[in-house]
Amino acid sequence: MQIAHIIGGIVSIVGSLFLLLGALGIVRMPDAYNRIQAGTKATTLGTLLFLAGIGIAEPGWLPKLAVLILFILFTNPVSSHVLARAAHHIGIALTSRTVADKLREHEEAARD
Amino acid sequence: MIKKIFAFLLLIALAGVFLVVLQNYETPEELNLTAAYYAEHGAEEVGAANLVSAIVVTYRGLDTLGEVTILFLTASILSFFLKQREERGKRSVRASSELLRTASAVLVPFIFLLGAYVFINGHLSPGGGFQGGAIIASGLVLLLLTDPLRKVSSRLLARVESASGFIYVGLGIAGIFLAGGFLDSRVLPAGTFGTLLSAGLLPILYILIGLKVGTELSGLLTRFQEVQVPDGGDSPDLKKGENV
Numbered sequence: 643m644q645i646a647h648i649i650g651g652i653v654s655i656v657g658s659l660f661l662l663l664g665a666l667g668i669v670r671m672p673d674a675y676n677r678i679q680a681g682t683k684a685t686t687l688g689t690l691l692f693l694a695g696i697g698i699a700e701p702g703w704l705p706k707l708a709v710l711i712l713f714i715l716f717t718n719p720v721s722s723h724v725l726a727r728a729a730h731h732i733g734i735a736l737t738s739r740t741v742a743d744k745l746r747e748h749e750e751a752a753r754d
Numbered sequence: 755m756i757k758k759i760f761a762f763l764l765l766i767a768l769a770g771v772f773l774v775v776l777q778n779y780e781t782p783e784e785l786n787l788t789a790a791y792y793a794e795h796g797a798e799e800v801g802a803a804n805l806v807s808a809i810v811v812t813y814r815g816l817d818t819l820g821e822v823t824i825l826f827l828t829a830s831i832l833s834f835f836l837k838q839r840e841e842r843g844k845r846s847v848r849a850s851s852e853l854l855r856t857a858s859a860v861l862v863p864f865i866f867l868l869g870a871y872v873f874i875n876g877h878l879s880p881g882g883g884f885q886g887g888a889i890i891a892s893g894l895v896l897l898l899l900t901d902p903l904r905k906v907s908s909r910l911l912a913r914v915e916s917a918s919g920f921i922y923v924g925l926g927i928a929g930i931f932l933a934g935g936f937l938d939s940r941v942l943p944a945g946t947f948g949t950l951l952s953a954g955l956l957p958i959l960y961i962l963i964g965l966k967v968g969t970e971l972s973g974l975l976t977r978f979q980e981v982q983v984p985d986g987g988d989s990p991d992l993k994k995g996e997n998v
Contacts, residue, residue, distance in 0.1 A: 720857040724899070727851055 650699030657691025660684050673737040674729050682722035689714050803878045810882065811959050815926065816936065821884075822919070822966055829970045833977040850900050858900040865893035873964025874957065883960045887967025894972045906976045915969040918962040925955060925962075 667680025690711055697707040730745050785793055796808045810818055873886030897904060926936050 716857060716861060720853055723851065723853050731848065 646701070647699045650695040650697070652695070653698060654692050654695030657688045657693075657695060660688030660691060662688075664688060672739065674734050675726055675736060678722050678726045678729075682718055686714060686718045689718075804876065804880065804882075806880075807877045807882050807956060807960065811877075811956050811963075815959070818963065819923070819926070822922070822963060825967060825970055826915075826919070829974045832974060836977045855900055858896045862893050862896055865896065866890055869893065869964070869968065873960050876960035876964070877956045883963025884967050886960075886964040887969075887971060890964070890968035891971035891975060894975055898975060906972070908973055908976050911969045911973040911976070915966055915973065918965040918969070922959060922962040922966065925959060929955070 661684065664681055664684030667684060668677045671677045671680050693707045693711050693714075697704045727745070736743060784790070792805065792809055792813065796805045796813075869886045869889035869892075871886070872881035872889055873883045876882035876886065894906070898906075930936050
């Protein structure tokens, strides 16, 4: 019981570290798209680890936590995708260091 | 510069106010008279496992009716003003991405299910009519995001809303004749504590509130859907509207 609590606590702390990194990424990244990416990938993994840690510590809550994890896995990437696509659509500039813009290539190909 | 100084002074003043509040704060040793009554008699009188629901729907049922009315008024007033600006033209919108369409097809049924679960189990677990209704409306937001031109039957929404409101008040009046007063939940037998069919009228009232709030918010959202984006508005590319 004690060991499960310690392991779960460590996993949760690693998860919250990822959340912190995601927050740093939002401040640090050069343009909207990179920020969305940092805010999504890091927080998805962070939240998953955090919930998994709670699940290890309290195995009785695992079914509910599994539903939560599934929900986050489904919604987080989709919402950031929609945000980024909308930002691209209204023409928010990419950083000058961008090397590829596949969405624009795709749209231009569709237009021709 | 002046603005910054002013903001800083305001912050200091606020900090001072909160410091005073914090210093005068004492943790209450015991519940006050009303709360103690609810805590002692709530479970046996109402029979709801969720004491908050018991208070919100029965003891303070009249207040809940008022809240529902406020929401109704807000929705009506908003829709009145939105109607005024409405210039029905064909909106051209960009097709939403495949990812969003797939995700909403998968998620929306579960969101509606969760909303219904939250208000059906309002007397047993955290949540209730308002929360469940809001969840259902958020499912509708996802549907409208996926397809902004989707036809939502506002007549159906309005009918469900008025029917649930009417039955809610009707059951409340039934409480005057069959039990202790307006919105008394003891019209139906209390049932077994902690099961789905317990707490008398409470689950039914919560389902009605959930339906009412859900359809009200949904109706409001569909009003927003009908508003035409003005020319030269915030999305200049919207007019092009090719399928990407």
